[in-house]
Amino acid sequence: MLRKFAIAAAALSAAVVGVAFAAGEAEHPHDYPYSFDSPVGGYDMGQVQRGFQVYQQVCASCHGMDHLAYRHLGERGGPFAVYRVTNHETGEPELHVGQPAHGGTFVEVTDNPYVRAIAEAVIITDADPNSGQPADRPGRISDRFRSPFPNEIAARASNGGAYPVDLSVITLARHGGADYIRSLLAGYDGQTEGVLHHNPYFPGGWIAMPPPLVEGAVPYADGTATTVEQYATDVAAFLQWAGDPHMEQRKKTGLVVLAFLIVLAGLLYLAYKQVWRGESH
């Protein structure tokens, strides 16, 4: 009996090792110190804004983000949320992207000029309300992020048979999250085989996505370096925000709950002391 058990256990562990090998083929992503890694850390909104720019100018030609509408960019906690503040020198009201350290009134997305400009710069093709024929129109803030291809067949036809997945929740869907995306995008080593490119971070090692990032291709207005690695870091941060836009609020709530529980524990302890005062246990 015991021997049978030992044989079964040996067979099982061999199978587990086999599976581990098959899955462990890809290189482990670099652990980059993102601001959102810590239990209290929020997003670096400048980084999320730059990441959106990289997505919009590079990735959006192949990947959609169907879960996101342009208006989400300007909601509370979004990278282009706008607040009305008073200029200390002139006393005039002005708009401030991102929540100021103190004061500031949130401006509703419908009045957010940045989000409107982002949406209107996109050409959306849908049915004309009068003729029913496909027609181009500028985007609206209520539109979902534009899909680059009308359907999966068209997407595959343009990409050598491979499918550029929707990136809405990619950081949640892949082990390693933002670190994986960052490592993958900056991890090409130049080897190619037909339409495939070698990338040690991609399971299997060969990916049909050509290296999308080129140094200097996306101009940054804030003086941040325009290297492939920086683009990869920023776009991964944007995708992290897109997959989890309410993280900051959740962490804040978590802290409040934690503080409440600590106070409650203290009170309970004092009550316990009070009740049992003078009693010998």
Ligand code: HEC
């Ligand atoms: C020229 C089209 C093209 C562009 C531009 C492009 N991709 Fe891709 N991407 C693809 C294709 C095709 C695949 C599927 C590859 C495969 O399955 O081998 C893919 C796959 C991916 C994957 C999935 C990897 C996985 O684990 O399944 C991620 C993540 C990704 N792309 C992110 C990006 C980001 C971020 C950008 C912008 C910086 C970008 N892509 C730009 C075509 C593109």
